[in-house]
Amino acid sequence: MELRHLRYFVAVATEGSLTRAAERLHLTQPSLSRQIRQLERDIGAPLLERGATGTTLTPAGAALHAHAVLLLRLADATRETTHAAAGRSRExxxxxxxxxxxxxxxxxxxxxxxxxxxxxxxxxxxxxxxxxxxxxxxxxxxxxxxxxxxxxxxxxxxxxDQPFGVAVRPGHPLADGPECRLRDLDGVRILAHGRQQVPVAHDRLVVAAHDAGVVPLWQFAQFSEHARACAEATKSDAVLLTEHSATRLLPGWPWRPVVDPALELVxxxxxxxxxxxxxxxxxxxxxxx
The missing domain is CATH 3.40.190.10 (Periplasmic binding protein-like II)
Structure with a gap:
């Protein structure tokens, strides 16, 4: 995923039309459509509903749009800060x-x-x-x-601190309750970050499950933006992550905090x-x- 893809996506969402967005971006419509399809492949979900009167956001598109606007603001702010430093003797x-x-x-x-x-x-x-x-x-x-x-x-x-929880595949029994006890994860196929990414949290999680006599079917992987694709590749029913990451990466997958014991990302x-x-x-x- 590249920043330019997010800029193109936000432009389409703002204009409500691929044609108008292409004109605004000084691109051809086929070129813009290819960029949007590439972004949808990277995300692993359709982002736009295309109709005769224009385009509307899918639920995944709406979730990405809010995050994309913030990321673009952050990128612009970082660029402006760096440029300003050159003229103001900032360290x-x-x-x-x-x-x-x-x-x-x-x-x-x-x-x-x-x-x-x-x-x-x-x-x-x-x-x-x-x-x-x-x-x-x-x-x-x-x-x-x-x-x-x-x-x-x-x-x-x-x-x-941020509580850890599981984003649950829609339709799975774990999606019904307000929270998820650690013992409820016994035998559930769960995608989690590999030890290289968060070694302390990884070790705490494995030890807590062992102490509780719980044996999840762990699927460890290195991922940041492609949780959905990794979940599909591993056939996982749930993904262990924070609520903020779940809302951004897995729109439509209900997030439930893990309790008894609670797990936190510090x-x-x-x-x-x-x-x-x-x-x-x-x-x-x-x-x-």
């Missing part, structure tokens, strides 16, 4: 972000940093927790937003023990939110 601060982080929270954080640390120009890099921790230690990132408590010499601040801010003053200022601002 670039590299921050890692994990896949699935709330775009609303991230946009609010960028606004807070712009007000509290105006001499900092934020450059964002999306990477897994494991990759970010390595990049922070190697000096290739100033700060990281990770799903692991920092160890060793790294400093850290706990930012927020987000930490990490940075080196010795760093630039501006990095410490950014870290304090993010930690205080």
């Amino acid at each position: 670039v601060v590299g921050i890692g972000i994990p896949p699935g982080l709330s775009a609303e929270w991230l946009l609010d954080t960028l606004t807070a940093l712009d007000a509290a640390v105006p001499h900092a120009a934020v450059a964002l890099t999306e990477a897994s927790s494991t990759e970010q921790l390595r990049m922070v230690r190697e000096g290739r990132l100033d700060l990281g937003l990770v799903h692991e408590q920092p160890v060793g010499s790294l400093r850290g601040a706990r930012l927020f 987000t930490w801010l990490v940075w080196p023990p010795s760093t630039r003053t501006v990095v410490d200022e950014v870290a304090r601002t993010i930690s205080a939110r």
Whole structure:
């Protein structure tokens, strides 16, 4: 999935017509249609209903549209911040972000940093927790937003917790209740992130299931944007992830929090023990939110 695909999709949703959107984007209609079909293949679901009077959003399209608008705003804000830094002697601060982080929270954080640390120009890099921790230690990132408590010499601040739950395939019995007990997952085919992406959460999950005598049919995979495709490939009946990610990646799949015991995804801010003053200022601002 590329940003230009999201821009094309948002233009079609706004215009309600492939023809008008193509004119606005200075593309031919066949070219725009190919780009939209590519995006639908990447997402794994139809996004537009095409009719004689124009186009309307499918439920999956409506869910993607809200997220796409935020992502495009974030991309534009990052570009403007970087360009402004060149003319205002701002110091670039590299921050890692994990896949699935709330775009609303991230946009609010960028606004807070712009007000509290105006001499900092934020450059964002999306990477897994494991990759970010390595990049922070190697000096290739100033700060990281990770799903692991920092160890060793790294400093850290706990930012927020998100409950884990399961997005359940429509029609499956688990979709009926308001929540899902861990023992309800016994024998259920469940897609979960592989250990390389979230090792602490992965280990906590496997141990909790073992201690409860529960044997889910785990399907571990590396994924961020293509949860639906991975679920279909593995024939999974449920996908373990946060509510925010479920709403974005699996529209139409009911999400149920896992309880007894509850499972949480913790987000930490990490940075080196010795760093630039501006990095410490950014870290304090993010930690205080």
